[in-house]
Amino acid sequence: VAADSGAPGSDSRKSGRPTMRDVASAAEVSLKTVSRVVNGEPSVAPELAVRVRDAIDRLHYQHDIGASMLRRSDRRTETIALLLEDVGNPFSAALHRAVEDEARSRGVQVLTASLDEDPQRERELLRIFTMRRVDGLIIAPVSPDQGNLHNEMRTDAPMVFVDRPGNDVAADSVLATNVTGAAEAVRHLIAHGHRTIAYLGDYWRITTARHRHEGYLTALGEAGLPADPRLVVHDLHTAAEAERAVMSLFRRPQPPTALFTSQNLVTIGAVRALRRLQLHREIAVIGFDDFPLADLLEPAITVVAQDPAMMGRTAAQALFRRIDGDTGPPEEFWIPTTFIRRGSGELPPSPRPAAPATTAL
Amino acid sequence: VAADSGAPGSDSRKSGRPTMRDVASAAEVSLKTVSRVVNGEPSVAPELAVRVRDAIDRLHYQHDIGASMLRRSDRRTETIALLLEDVGNPFSAALHRAVEDEARSRGVQVLTASLDEDPQRERELLRIFTMRRVDGLIIAPVSPDQGNLHNEMRTDAPMVFVDRPGNDVAADSVLATNVTGAAEAVRHLIAHGHRTIAYLGDYWRITTARHRHEGYLTALGEAGLPADPRLVVHDLHTAAEAERAVMSLFRRPQPPTALFTSQNLVTIGAVRALRRLQLHREIAVIGFDDFPLADLLEPAITVVAQDPAMMGRTAAQALFRRIDGDTGPPEEFWIPTTFIRRGSGELPPSPRPAAPATTAL
DNA sequence: CTGTTAGCGCTTTCAA
DNA sequence: TTGAAAGCGCTAACAG
Numbered sequence: 116v117a118a119d120s121g122a123p124g125s126d127s128r129k130s131g132r133p134t135m136r137d138v139a140s141a142a143e144v145s146l147k148t149v150s151r152v153v154n155g156e157p158s159v160a161p162e163l164a165v166r167v168r169d170a171i172d173r174l175h176y177q178h179d180i181g182a183s184m185l186r187r188s189d190r191r192t193e194t195i196a197l198l199l200e201d202v203g204n205p206f207s208a209a210l211h212r213a214v215e216d217e218a219r220s221r222g223v224q225v226l227t228a229s230l231d232e233d234p235q236r237e238r239e240l241l242r243i244f245t246m247r248r249v250d251g252l253i254i255a256p257v258s259p260d261q262g263n264l265h266n267e268m269r270t271d272a273p274m275v276f277v278d279r280p281g282n283d284v285a286a287d288s289v290l291a292t293n294v295t296g297a298a299e300a301v302r303h304l305i306a307h308g309h310r311t312i313a314y315l316g317d318y319w320r321i322t323t324a325r326h327r328h329e330g331y332l333t334a335l336g337e338a339g340l341p342a343d344p345r346l347v348v349h350d351l352h353t354a355a356e357a358e359r360a361v362m363s364l365f366r367r368p369q370p371p372t373a374l375f376t377s378q379n380l381v382t383i384g385a386v387r388a389l390r391r392l393q394l395h396r397e398i399a400v401i402g403f404d405d406f407p408l409a410d411l412l413e414p415a416i417t418v419v420a421q422d423p424a425m426m427g428r429t430a431a432q433a434l435f436r437r438i439d440g441d442t443g444p445p446e447e448f449w450i451p452t453t454f455i456r457r458g459s460g461e462l463p464p465s466p467r468p469a470a471p472a473t474t475a476l
Numbered sequence: 477v478a479a480d481s482g483a484p485g486s487d488s489r490k491s492g493r494p495t496m497r498d499v500a501s502a503a504e505v506s507l508k509t510v511s512r513v514v515n516g517e518p519s520v521a522p523e524l525a526v527r528v529r530d531a532i533d534r535l536h537y538q539h540d541i542g543a544s545m546l547r548r549s550d551r552r553t554e555t556i557a558l559l560l561e562d563v564g565n566p567f568s569a570a571l572h573r574a575v576e577d578e579a580r581s582r583g584v585q586v587l588t589a590s591l592d593e594d595p596q597r598e599r600e601l602l603r604i605f606t607m608r609r610v611d612g613l614i615i616a617p618v619s620p621d622q623g624n625l626h627n628e629m630r631t632d633a634p635m636v637f638v639d640r641p642g643n644d645v646a647a648d649s650v651l652a653t654n655v656t657g658a659a660e661a662v663r664h665l666i667a668h669g670h671r672t673i674a675y676l677g678d679y680w681r682i683t684t685a686r687h688r689h690e691g692y693l694t695a696l697g698e699a700g701l702p703a704d705p706r707l708v709v710h711d712l713h714t715a716a717e718a719e720r721a722v723m724s725l726f727r728r729p730q731p732p733t734a735l736f737t738s739q740n741l742v743t744i745g746a747v748r749a750l751r752r753l754q755l756h757r758e759i760a761v762i763g764f765d766d767f768p769l770a771d772l773l774e775p776a777i778t779v780v781a782q783d784p785a786m787m788g789r790t791a792a793q794a795l796f797r798r799i800d801g802d803t804g805p806p807e808e809f810w811i812p813t814t815f816i817r818r819g820s821g822e823l824p825p826s827p828r829p830a831a832p833a834t835t836a837l
Numbered sequence: 838c839t840g841t842t843a844g845c846g847c848t849t850t851c852a853a
Numbered sequence: 854t855t856g857a858a859a860g861c862g863c864t865a866a867c868a869g
Contacts, residue, residue, distance in 0.1 A: 132632070134846055145856045150848065158854055175630045180607045181542050181553070182846035186861045192542070202588075203573030205566065212564030215590060224587050224608070227563075229576060246541045247585070269536040271493070386772060408769045411747060495862055506840045511864060519838055543862035547845045 133174040142170035153178055184248075195434065196244040197227045198237065198254040200278075206379065206404065206423050207255075210277065213427030214253060221435060223250070232318065232352075234258040245270045251434045253427075255279050259320065273437035277430040279322045287437065289430040289448040293323050293403075296419040296452030297330025297377065298337075300401040303417075303454070304373045305338045308464045309399060313346040313364060313371035315357055315385060317378045324349070327377040327403055346371055357384025358391075365392055372464035373399035379406050382416065397465035403452075410457055417460025420453045494535040503531035514539050545609075556795065557605040558588045559598065559615040567740065567765065567784050568616075571638065574788030575614060582796060584611070593679065593713075595619040606631045612795045614788075616640050620681065634798035638791040640683045648798065650791040650809040654684050654764075657780040657813030658691025658738065659698075661762040664778075664815065665734045666699045669825045670760060674707040674725060674732040676718055676746060678739045685710070688738040688764055707732055718745025719752075726753055733825035734760035740767050743777065758826035764813075771818055778821025781814045 135153070139146040144163055151159050152167040159167075170176070184192050197214055199207040211227055218225050226249065228240050237257045241264065244252060255278040258264050265274065265284045274281070276288040304312050314331045317324040328347070335342050345367070351357045357380065364370060365388075376382040382402030389395040396414065405420035429448045496514070500507040505524055512520045513528040520528075531537070545553055558575055560568040572588055579586050587610065589601050598618045602625065605613060616639040619625050626635070626645045635642070637649035665673050675692045678685035689708070696703050706728070712718045718741065725731060726749075737743040743763030750756040757775065766781035790809050 136846080146846095147848085147856055148854090151855090154848085160854065163855085177630065178607050179609060179846055181609055182546055182861095183848065184861090185543055185546060185846080185863090186848040188849075190861090201573065202563070202576060203569045205569070208564045208566070208569035208572075211569075211588075212562065212590065215563060215588070219589075224589075224604070226585050227572075227576070227588055228580075228585075229573065243585070246539050248540060248542055269538065383769065383772075390772070406769070407767070408744065408773070411744075411751070412769070412772055413774055497862080507862095508840060508864080509838090512839090515864085521838065524839085540862055543845095544864065545845090546847090546862080547864040549865070551845085 133176045134179075135176070137174055138167065138170045138176045141174055142166040190248070191250050192248050193221075193223050194247070194249045195223055195225055195431075196240075196247075196249045196252045196254075197225050198230055198240055198244075198252065198256075199227065200255055200257075201229045201231060202227050203229070204379075205406065206278075206421070209423035210427035210430075213424040214431045217428055217431035217435070223435075230255070230257050232257055232321075238264055241265075241270060245272070248272075251275070251438050253277055253430045253434055254281070256281050273434060275430045275434045275437070277426055282322075285445050287430075287433040287446045287448070289426050289433065289450060291323070291421045291426065291450050292452050293326035294330040294333065296421075296454070297327040297375070297403060298334040299330075299452075299454050300403065300417075300419050300460070301331050301334035301375055302337070303460055304375065304399055304401060305334060305340070307373075307399065307461060309371075309373040310340060310464070311343075311346065311369065311371040312340075312373045312375055314348070315351055315360060315374060315376045315381050316347075316349045317381065318352055319349040324377055331375055331377075345369075351378075351381050351384070354380045354384035354387065357381040358388045359384075361385045361388035362392070365394065371398070373462075374401075376400065376402045378402075379404045382406070382418070386412065386416065394465075395459075397462070399460055399462040399464075401460040405455065412459075414459045414462065415457035417457045418455050420455050422450055422453070426450050494537045495540075496537070498535055499528065499531045499537045502535055503527040551609070552611050553609050554583060555585050555587060555608070555610045556792075557601075557608075557610045557613045557615075558586050559591055559601055559605075559613065559617075560588065561616055561618075562590045562592060563588050564590070565740075566767065567639075567782070570784035571788035571791075574785040575792045578789055578792035578796070584796075591616070591618050593618055593682075599625055602626075602631060606633070609633075612636070612799050614638055614791045614795055615642070617642050634795060636791045636795045636798070638787055643683075646806050648791075648794040648807045648809070650787050650794065650811060652684070652782045652787065652811050653813050654687035655691040655694065657782075657815070658688040658736070658764060659695040660691075660813075660815050661764065661778075661780050661821070662692050662695035662736055663698070664821055665736065665760055665762060666695060666701070668734075668760065668822060670732075670734040671701060671825070672704075672707065672730065672732045673701075673734045673736055675709070676712055676721060676735060676737045676742050677708075677710050678742065679713055680710040685738055692736055692738075706730075712739075712742050712745070715741045715745035715748065718742040719749045720745075722746045722749035723753070726755065732759070734823075735762075737761065737763045739763075740765045743767070743779070747773065747777065755826075756820075758823070760821055760823040760825075762821040766816065773820075775820045775823065776818035778818045779816050781816050783811050783814070787811050 135146050135149045138149045148163055149167050152164050201207055215225050230237050234257050249272055251273045253275050261281045261284045274286045280288050316328050332342055348360045351360055374385050376385050389398055402416055402418045405418045409416040409418055496507050496510045499510045510528050513525050562568055576586050591598050595618050610633055612634045614636050622642045622645045635647045641649050677689055693703055709721045712721055735746050737746050750759055763777055763779045766779045770777040770779055
């Protein structure tokens, strides 16, 4: 076995990729010297280093990061996991990009996955990424019982929550100012004279949706306006659902004069419905979360913009601090939202009680 | 060394995560039996299997995929790389999502990275992913010299090109019907009476941009229309650049009556410019590549829609076929574009010679 | 069905 | 500065 290890020229390889041993014998040095050159350790005689590098080029040697990680003392895979709602949606995609940039500057690779609001998928991915020994995780959690989940997994890799809090897990979190941002929007509508403001929100189980609803209620409360439950619709997750919800809202006797939509797709669905009802110049709309072309619609859509790139960057930076050994108490990073006036949020209350739509209903 | 391997209860661990050996001694079986249970090999007595699983739960053992891969005969990492222009843009994000879904169904993880049109970054990432021993790569290439790149890398992992062809590399590719899609759009404009049609395109070096320009020329040629180089602007990569280009186009003596924009952001920039010039109801526009809310603009934007999800799915399926050992000749998969009439492409040629903008210029 | 031995490709430890 | 030996956590090959 060890007999042919020093044998110089002859390729004792059966097939497959060349290893450090092959390079060593080609360069007529020890395996360890090759390792030193590959890892850029300084204590190698220049002459030997040249011989090694020559052999590497000649054999097209490719270092195996996986194998090296196995023996390394730090056991770093230089890999982090990013678990988002859906890598295909604009918010997640922007956040992903920011994380990638931050990771790139550290030579770290990113494994991304979409959770689709599925708790089972979340636990499965947590298991998989633990088995892959990622150095850390950034996660927009789905499960309400993050705590159990995390314990159960025994993922000793650091974790940072983004967009949504990791309920009772002691870890950093990066969150948008959902409550105050939503309240600001609703206050703006009230200041423009609206008294009947509908709330259209995402799944109630999603923390951010609850927070935005809370901001809505706060602003109403401040103004001494009643919180009419008939003006509140939860659990809208797609544009189509939101469109239907708005259509039926305007079939009611006392329709709202303004809408606060708590999410991207809901805003778009609402705008679609108002167009169909020919009410888009009558009914005020403010959406939470900005979206491309919001400024080109007529009227342009007033929004509470989030900053997904900043959230991603902040989360990645926090994670890398933990990976680097920071053991301070968990921190919360609040990423401010930006209120952007564009027109739809500045429409005054429509005098007439809105179109009767289908009288039969 | 081997002395304590069989020692039952006492934890001989110094620290860190438990290994199969720990599980083996806790369950009082051999290491190999644990391996069998973990890998779901059937030939284990139920009683032993239970003991092993108990020990796994008790010690919170977590299988190490990296270590297992090192010794496995297939040497699969169950990982693929996905190299896209920018994971943050809608086209890439949608494609990414489709690849993820396809990979998920095989238990494969996806490492994604953005190339930003940077050839150096492309070669660096190719090197990194080779060192990580991904099972395969899906790539929207940047370099014109893919051939050299690929050779140089000696990435024996299969590769599939998506969105852009991998020039003279013998590998599968998944491409949109850029030439015919573009020609269809321009034919449509011609059919609506336009004779002066501008082409606004992305970086000339990008293959898809060249193909779309080719389609533009084809349609003009068929109709016997001259190809006026003053109506062609290349190398527009952002909405702002496109906006400026369109503004200056309409300062000229013979402005076009219609625009064909060869890319998302260019379309949006063009629409912005037409709005500023108050020409959005005069000048026809057809964009290549659909975008959200294109139907809500006024006029709604007629487009040649691509199908990024289909492209991602097709690419992933092709890649997995190769990973599974298919060694047939390289294939080209053409994903058809869909022409979507929405209004902006159906505007007739504007009779008056368009606004004079700034007379001083 | 179960266990033993060897060794994946690399880094560590320690001696020369 | 260089190298030999040991072993990371696991699976393959071959015994019992």
